[in-house]
Amino acid sequence: MASGDKCLNITTLEAKDVRWPTSLGAHGSDAMHTDPDYSCVYVTVRTSEGTYGNGLTFTLGRGTDIVLLAVKSLKKFVENRTTASIYGNFAKFWREITSESQLRWIGPEKGVTHLAVAAIVNALWDLWGKIRAVPVWRLLTEMEPEELISTIDFRYITDAITPQEAVAILREGKTGQRARIDELVANGYPAYTTQVGWIGYSDDQIRSLCRKYLAAGFTAFKIKVGQDLENDRKRCRLVREEIGWENKLMVDANQVWDVNTAIDWMKNLKDFKLLWIEEPTSPDDVLGHKAIADALRPLGIGVATGEMCCNRVMFKQFLQAQALEFCQIDSARIGGVNEILSVYLMAKKFNTKVCPHAGGVGLCEMVQHLQLWDFTSVSGTMDGRMVEFVDQQHEQFLHPATINKKACYVAPVAPGYSTELKPEAVEQYEYPRGTEWQRMFEEGIFAREV
Amino acid sequence: MASGDKCLNITTLEAKDVRWPTSLGAHGSDAMHTDPDYSCVYVTVRTSEGTYGNGLTFTLGRGTDIVLLAVKSLKKFVENRTTASIYGNFAKFWREITSESQLRWIGPEKGVTHLAVAAIVNALWDLWGKIRAVPVWRLLTEMEPEELISTIDFRYITDAITPQEAVAILREGKTGQRARIDELVANGYPAYTTQVGWIGYSDDQIRSLCRKYLAAGFTAFKIKVGQDLENDRKRCRLVREEIGWENKLMVDANQVWDVNTAIDWMKNLKDFKLLWIEEPTSPDDVLGHKAIADALRPLGIGVATGEMCCNRVMFKQFLQAQALEFCQIDSARIGGVNEILSVYLMAKKFNTKVCPHAGGVGLCEMVQHLQLWDFTSVSGTMDGRMVEFVDQQHEQFLHPATINKKACYVAPVAPGYSTELKPEAVEQYEYPRGTEWQRMFEEGIFAREV
Numbered sequence: 001m002a003s004g005d006k007c008l009n010i011t012t013l014e015a016k017d018v019r020w021p022t023s024l025g026a027h028g029s030d031a032m033h034t035d036p037d038y039s040c041v042y043v044t045v046r047t048s049e050g051t052y053g054n055g056l057t058f059t060l061g062r063g064t065d066i067v068l069l070a071v072k073s074l075k076k077f078v079e080n081r082t083t084a085s086i087y088g089n090f091a092k093f094w095r096e097i098t099s100e101s102q103l104r105w106i107g108p109e110k111g112v113t114h115l116a117v118a119a120i121v122n123a124l125w126d127l128w129g130k131i132r133a134v135p136v137w138r139l140l141t142e143m144e145p146e147e148l149i150s151t152i153d154f155r156y157i158t159d160a161i162t163p164q165e166a167v168a169i170l171r172e173g174k175t176g177q178r179a180r181i182d183e184l185v186a187n188g189y190p191a192y193t194t195q196v197g198w199i200g201y202s203d204d205q206i207r208s209l210c211r212k213y214l215a216a217g218f219t220a221f222k223i224k225v226g227q228d229l230e231n232d233r234k235r236c237r238l239v240r241e242e243i244g245w246e247n248k249l250m251v252d253a254n255q256v257w258d259v260n261t262a263i264d265w266m267k268n269l270k271d272f273k274l275l276w277i278e279e280p281t282s283p284d285d286v287l288g289h290k291a292i293a294d295a296l297r298p299l300g301i302g303v304a305t306g307e308m309c310c311n312r313v314m315f316k317q318f319l320q321a322q323a324l325e326f327c328q329i330d331s332a333r334i335g336g337v338n339e340i341l342s343v344y345l346m347a348k349k350f351n352t353k354v355c356p357h358a359g360g361v362g363l364c365e366m367v368q369h370l371q372l373w374d375f376t377s378v379s380g381t382m383d384g385r386m387v388e389f390v391d392q393q394h395e396q397f398l399h400p401a402t403i404n405k406k407a408c409y410v411a412p413v414a415p416g417y418s419t420e421l422k423p424e425a426v427e428q429y430e431y432p433r434g435t436e437w438q439r440m441f442e443e444g445i446f447a448r449e450v
Numbered sequence: 451m452a453s454g455d456k457c458l459n460i461t462t463l464e465a466k467d468v469r470w471p472t473s474l475g476a477h478g479s480d481a482m483h484t485d486p487d488y489s490c491v492y493v494t495v496r497t498s499e500g501t502y503g504n505g506l507t508f509t510l511g512r513g514t515d516i517v518l519l520a521v522k523s524l525k526k527f528v529e530n531r532t533t534a535s536i537y538g539n540f541a542k543f544w545r546e547i548t549s550e551s552q553l554r555w556i557g558p559e560k561g562v563t564h565l566a567v568a569a570i571v572n573a574l575w576d577l578w579g580k581i582r583a584v585p586v587w588r589l590l591t592e593m594e595p596e597e598l599i600s601t602i603d604f605r606y607i608t609d610a611i612t613p614q615e616a617v618a619i620l621r622e623g624k625t626g627q628r629a630r631i632d633e634l635v636a637n638g639y640p641a642y643t644t645q646v647g648w649i650g651y652s653d654d655q656i657r658s659l660c661r662k663y664l665a666a667g668f669t670a671f672k673i674k675v676g677q678d679l680e681n682d683r684k685r686c687r688l689v690r691e692e693i694g695w696e697n698k699l700m701v702d703a704n705q706v707w708d709v710n711t712a713i714d715w716m717k718n719l720k721d722f723k724l725l726w727i728e729e730p731t732s733p734d735d736v737l738g739h740k741a742i743a744d745a746l747r748p749l750g751i752g753v754a755t756g757e758m759c760c761n762r763v764m765f766k767q768f769l770q771a772q773a774l775e776f777c778q779i780d781s782a783r784i785g786g787v788n789e790i791l792s793v794y795l796m797a798k799k800f801n802t803k804v805c806p807h808a809g810g811v812g813l814c815e816m817v818q819h820l821q822l823w824d825f826t827s828v829s830g831t832m833d834g835r836m837v838e839f840v841d842q843q844h845e846q847f848l849h850p851a852t853i854n855k856k857a858c859y860v861a862p863v864a865p866g867y868s869t870e871l872k873p874e875a876v877e878q879y880e881y882p883r884g885t886e887w888q889r890m891f892e893e894g895i896f897a898r899e900v
Binding site: 034037060063067099106107110111114159259281313314316 | 482484485486487508509510511512513515520523550551552553554556557558559560561562563564565605606607609705708709710735736741758760761763766767770771
């Protein structure tokens, strides 16, 4: 931590279960997750000086209470500490919160407990940005390489990248940084849309959405596949009719296939000039993805995965094995910003493009900061890279992610990590006591849980 | 399900948080888990006919409440169903409970939610054994190959093993089965002990424990390593002085090392004729374990891992990559019996020895059934195989695992999965309201949680 930082006293960590009833419209549905209610565990870290930070992890409704309980079990690592004691050796803090000697057993570094870590850690980055009065992407960009890597726990990844190698990458990234910052501020960062082809949508919906997003400046489109091959072929054809062949088209199977099915199925879609197949199989299957990537490379189709990759050790292997071409980090999974930074650095070392997963609740808001930092400080290029954009739930945030007329993310200017929900969003959608949930229970739209 | 099975009506699934204060004695301590309070989430599935099943997943104290909440979120899959609707297509049931469309996001198939599945599924196997009035190892042994594989969800593993290959393995396993059952009943199954070298023990404790377990018939011993190299060398020397060079010695690092550290450290222990190094690095690191295995093979040291391997997809890769020589399945992790069966079958196909992890709470009780089935029906051999034995918490069970005078597990005879706790164990140790916890809170031995 720069000695110039104010040192604040953290008094409390509050966490809330907040859910939106998105299942009512089949928004966000896919082959595996058929009825999501976009939700989050929403964390607020308060200081005695009044400055506070917000962070979240994204969930799909049921189970948010489980992650909430895990967050509460980890509060003790944050409350009654100074900010200096955290940011002064953030990697050590991160190691502590991910290695609690009894809780570790029910992870480790995966699933519920690691999602809880992400929510807490993300709140601490929001707070740090507010302390320095800069958006997190600028906080990261302005850090000296040594300070930045002091936030990363290199345990289990030194066979892929050492702290020294990471510093060298970041030092190289300082060259031309000023011009890249200016470019970002002027033009933003390319986005792609997943809004045209959720599994539940009709043909007419798909067509009209393609037109809508073309008109909005998008040049890259993703649709869901994996329930029925003939239907997938029909939907790919339909989207290609609308968007033409110069624009990019990607498909997403959300883990429905076994390895050999993935290969066969995608061979049947090869005519549609697909940039990538996303999540063809289990998110845990490094060797399986490698087999798929090897089989599809000759067809010009890349493998993309990462939104459910559980930690840096798994990402390390995907990168070492060249099992993916597009690395889809998720800002609310793995252990928050600190761990994701290590993935970006490994991706740079292994010459792999990071194209973040987003959508959900707050994912676009957070991940734009990370990808902007990748451009200013790590890869130094936007070539072949883009960030997913889904326009849901943004209006719930105080500083929503926004897209310009060329369908690029606008670089955030507000201090912090863009993670603060509007007060009324929490009042309405906190589960189960928010006013909207109470209304929906009373009207019989949702059943009260017993 | 054999048409002869009674069909029962499942009425309720109860779950309890039960914890023993083992941290008071440093029992079970290791480099990563320094103060475990051996605990479990204890599930009871009741039927209207009075027959019930018990299952559990093992935890280390804090966090048991989180797994408990996950179990409660999954109750709906079990309550108000008939046993026929579950056992008639057990793989389908397993797929449903691991794929709940909203809860899946906070896993999938790993960490808290998968431990919860294990506790529930294990209770259903206990119930099934009781319905057929046989211990689970006999239930498995007596099944026809087709019935057995009908319990396994092959999703994500068909590139390693197909249902047809699994049937062929099991059919071959029927040859000579009768004689192997007799052998088991007469002589039991070899165990090894981990009781001689927990990290917290003094030299004198280690020496006297070596003598105790030698006298009890043990010929294989495991100690913890990884905190300090010189101390590890000293402890290995000390144990070798006590047990000699004909007995087996294994070491366990509980994930403390990075890949290159593991290799270097173990080269420094090569003089002690170590059979295996257990958990040298992150349980998620298939490629890392492979690098370690390749480096240590010339020294005659095998790699063992699996107790924290999160699911069949990870085990598949460890086996495909030949990243381990000893496959240490854990009966309370991954998704319970059904998923573990698939690991045994893959281990057979990839010609790898299964040497289960045990200890904790109920792990010895459960895993003996699986390993006995491996001998009767899958690998057909005990060669190079043994089951961990730790003599803690057995007295809490109605039908505890027992060891004979040759340090072999005695084949269980009671119907079910040996998972039923004595009623007084639950009364005393249910957390926090059990009588022993109330006493310890009052005496200030433990602080009441707020």
